[in-house]
Amino acid sequence: MESIVQLDQHIASDIERGTFEAFQCQGEPEQLIEAIVQTLDIFFTASDWEVSRGLSHVVFSHKSCEITIAAKSADAKRTAVSSPFAARHQMTDIMIISRNSDAISNQAYLLAVDFLRVYCSSYSSDEVDLIRGGFPLLASVSAQHNFESDNVALIFRDHFLEDNLGFLLSCKDSGINPRWIFALSKGDRTLKRDRIASYLKSLHFNVGLFDNAAFDSKAFDENTSSVYGLIEQFVLQAKAAGRRVILIDDGALMPMVFGQRQHLIDFTIELTIIGIKRLSKLASLSMPILDLARSKLKTALVYPEISDACFRRVRHMLGDEKFSGRTVIIAGYGNAGRPLAQKFRSIGCQVVVVDVHKIPLICAAEEGFRTFSSLRAALEQHKPMLVVGCSGEVSIGAEDLDLIPNGCYLTGIATRDLSEINKNLGKQQIVNIPGFGNEYRLAGGRVFYQLGDGRSVNLFESDSIPNKAGDIFRSAVLILLASGIRTPEKFCTGINLNQVDDVLLESGIYDAYYETYLEQAGSPK
Structure with a gap:
């Protein structure tokens, strides 16, 4: 049976040929190899593969073909669960290598890769406990x-x-x-x-x-x-x-x-x-x-948390922007929009509220916000740095796009808020920015930016509320x-x-x- 040193040499040569996949998983190498073998051994044995095992590797052989899965200790780290008290746990690097492949071994290799991808991306017992x-x-x-x-x-x-x-x-x-x-x-x-x-x-x-x-x-x-x-x-x-x-x-x-x-x-x-x-x-x-x-439970206790998650996500995505003194339009003054408007005002923003319904509009006005019954009317008098759709309906319509100021950011709390934007712009006018959103290029050199993917911004590459x-x-x-x-x-x-x-x-x-x-x-x- 090959030593780990020999396996590492094979890994180096196979990396050059590109017939490998690498993963990382929580746990000790020996324990992970044991768990992996228990699952894959059933398939490989049924398919007439020979299996040879070491403490931290396993080799599946079929005629002149080999598939090797090797595990090696990596640096300990906290789990993916966000907790300041989460302990650091042993991590293991796992690599699967295929040598001398034929059609049968290629099929087996792909099956094993798919299994490892799911196995290593799943939650560990420690993470589930947290x-x-x-x-x-x-x-x-x-x-x-x-x-x-x-x-x-x-x-x-x-x-x-x-x-x-x-x-x-x-x-x-x-x-x-x-x-x-x-x-x-x-x-x-x-x-x-x-x-x-x-x-x-x-x-x-x-x-x-x-x-x-x-x-x-x-x-x-x-x-x-x-x-x-x-x-x-x-x-x-x-x-x-x-x-x-x-x-x-x-x-x-x-x-x-x-x-x-x-x-x-x-x-x-x-x-x-x-x-x-x-x-x-x-x-x-x-x-x-x-x-x-x-x-009453969701209205009083949950919507404020959703608003807070949206507020934190926007601030994080616009980390180098200045907020105090600048204009933010909140389109919708309901269960989510009201606490969000108050949060932006608390950091010095000039907050403008839009709502098509008179009672929330009256409440916003009496709480000291500048108010409008349409987004277009608000945009005719203000040049916001940020517009947040909070109505749960279409907050920013096609008729509003010509008044969106150059460099403005748009986002929403619900999918429906921004649902009309992409329908009125061709794909050639949209540039995706990974991890951020989209840049929209309009006639005359004007641009605006959509934070996220057009859906709820608190859910965009985030886990939302704690x-x-x-x-x-x-x-x-x-x-x-x-x-x-x-x-x-x-x-x-x-x-x-x-x-x-x-x-x-x-x-x-x-x-x-x-x-x-x-x-x-x-x-x-």
Whole structure:
């Protein structure tokens, strides 16, 4: 058997030929090689490969071909979970090398590479423990419920964020078999979306992408059509198995897609106001909709956190810009726009508020902001350095683009806010800036910049709000899930808002939240 020194020589020669892939993973080299072999050994043995192992490498041989996987200690570092108290853990560099390849070994090599990519990008047990530790309320609520005997199938469609990973793991802890959970990403470029998907797949969750951009454009692309077929198959299998199908949705796309077959879903928990607006426009609803989006809990405790995340993300992306004294337009003075306007004013910005509805416009004016009932009217009198869409509807329309000043930055809290911009500019006028957004070049040499990818700026290559800040919201979702399963008589067909507020108040979650985070000044218990 070759020594590690000899393996390193082979690695050097194979790197020159380009037949290798390199990864990094948390753990000790010997332990990782053992875990990798246990998985891949089944495939290679079945395919008549010979396997020879060392402490930190394994060689799969087939005739004159070899595939080597070698592991070597790397510098210890903190896990990817953002915590100032996270311990440093041993890291390992893993390399896979293919020599003397033929068609059979090329296929085996690609399979092993795909496996290692998923294996190394997934969360480690230490990282998962840290994530779980960020949700003390959710852990407590999960411990109070056991859905194992309730015959439940769950479709979950939301951003792939760590707080949602914590929620899905809590559903698993509460007795819902991952086989009966379909987790769907919305397509936003959240920071850890690939790692979350890999980890969920490793636990045998059903995982897919149902991009809300397909709905906004009123056209299903091939990928969306494919995943819709998988969702329909999942629902029909669940019904055939005598299971109730429950939907947790961010945007109300699923009930609208099912159309006249809404009855296949027993009830929905809707998380967003745009989702409630979409549902309200339907001719009829044949199931209960639990309206968490407009609940007192989300209005008072969650929207300020979302605004704060947007504020921090914008400041980070515009790190070398001056803010104090400069004009910022906030288009929409609702649950998210109001705290965002106050934050920009707190750092010395001249904040202008736009809203098409008179009550929020009156509130903004009486709180000392300059106000306008249209963005165009505001742009005719002000030259902002930043415009933030906060309405949850189209905030910046095609009719406004000719008044956007040179060098201005545009961004939004929801996908709909900026949805009209790209429709009115050709691709030749857009230059992508990796990690930042787009530069838009207009006639006469004028340019403006879009922060992010045209969707929620707090989700652009970020993990949005801190896990502990999302603890009460994810706990509320689990409480409503349990109430809808155990006490369905509390909810009527159609949109239920007051009932949601009553269930959350009766659950004791507010007392638990206060006692956990706010009862004493200082660190939470």
